[in-house]
Amino acid sequence: MPAETLDARWAAVVGRLTHAGKTLLSMVLDHVGEDAYLRMAAAERMHHACVGGLRWHSIEVAEGALALASVFEGDGPPACLDNLVLGGLLHDIGKLREMQVDTVGIRRSVEGRSRYHTTLGSEIIAVACALAPDRLEAAGVSPTLIAHLQHVCESHHLQKDWGSPTAPQSREAMFIHLADQASAKWRQMTDDAATASADDGGWCGAADGRRSPVWIPSRALNLPPVGTSVRPVGTELEHRAETASRGAADEVPSATERGADAAARSVSVVVLRDHVPFHQQED
Incomplete structure (x- = not known):
């Protein structure tokens, strides 16, 4: 200053x-x-x-x-x-x-x-x-x-x-x-x-041993809005469809597979970081 x-x-x-x-x-x-x-x-x-x-x-x-x-x-x-x-x-x-x-x-x-x-x-x-x-x-x-x-x-x-x-x-x-x-x-x-470079989500590592990272949203890449549902590439159902198209025998997905696939299809694009609240130290 x-x-x-x-x-x-x-x-x-x-x-x-x-x-x-x-x-x-x-x-x-x-x-x-x-x-x-x-x-x-x-x-x-x-x-x-x-x-x-x-x-x-x-x-x-x-x-x-x-x-x-x-x-x-x-x-x-x-x-x-x-x-x-x-x-x-x-x-x-x-x-x-x-x-x-x-x-x-x-x-x-x-x-x-x-x-x-x-x-x-x-x-x-x-x-x-x-x-x-x-x-x-x-x-x-x-x-x-x-x-x-x-x-x-x-x-x-x-x-x-x-x-x-x-x-x-x-x-x-x-x-x-x-x-x-x-x-x-x-x-x-x-x-x-x-003093730290940001990742694609705009997160910077904490300096001087502090435990909380810093989020600079203006540095984030143009990611979809938080909460946007996207369909991941290579889900289990897509794999089975590709296998079936090649003449492979149909497979009946198990309950575990169906649950995992449903969860994968509804994944949200959210950048998560562990957060430790700032503690007043030398202010």
């Missing part, structure tokens, strides 16, 4: 924030170091695993959460834009302590081997706010806005088995969780498809 494109998308989502939201964003980035944020990867290998990947992924999450809110706008109280944008841009801020990017590559930090970015992110926000309470008050940053941002950090992985100590408890937090999943899985599957 070109840096100029990311800069424009960043400016667009940050422009949706109120003065209070922009102040809180600035305070958190000042605390962790904006250069470090811009350089950090989103994951070691699963998705957006590159220098600058964290910002790329975070922009997508903020944009996705805003899009979800626009779809459901009018159904109940309006969503808080500050909660959506801040949550999207900073939900993974804990990765600046969980991971490191250096000459060795992208890897977990010493702290990140035993702690997860969901709780580390909440701590970063608490410390950043404690360093300049007067600035928060002057900008009108409410304790609720801060608490919700911490909640998003802790809940965006949905459940404890995936690293979240709590589940999303607000609509905005749930939108951020869903947008996080969409961004991570889209990038993961797109990267897998880009």
Whole structure:
């Protein structure tokens, strides 16, 4: 993704924030170091695993959460834009302590081997706010806005088995969780498809040892629609008809043969693959 494109998308989502939201964003980035944020990867290998990947992924999450809110706008109280944008841009801020990017590559930090970015992110926000309470008050940053941002950090992985100590408890937090999943899985599957050749059905093998293959329907050959019944070549009845035409004695097919032939005649053109649901790992 070109840096100029990311800069424009960043400016667009940050422009949706109120003065209070922009102040809180600035305070958190000042605390962790904006250069470090811009350089950090989103994951070691699963998705957006590159220098600058964290910002790329975070922009997508903020944009996705805003899009979800626009779809459901009018159904109940309006969503808080500050909660959506801040949550999207900073939900993974804990990765600046969980991971490191250096000459060795992208890897977990010493702290990140035993702690997860969901709780580390909440701590970063608490410390950043404690360093300049007067600035928060002057900008009108409410304790609720801060608490919700911490909640998003802790809940965006949905459940404890995936690293979240709590589940999303607000609509905005749930939108951020869903947008996080969409961004991570889209990038993961797109990267897998880009590094593997597709078979005639458009299936690509999973990369990096992941168990689920990726299906790219646009790469499939022009196969008959799913469910189309075709008559296979060389069925048992055709063989018997050819034998009879040559003067061979008629054979009475057994019940087993009749059943097998009937099944063969109704076969559907469907490409089957074993599927293992994606499990959230490093998102």
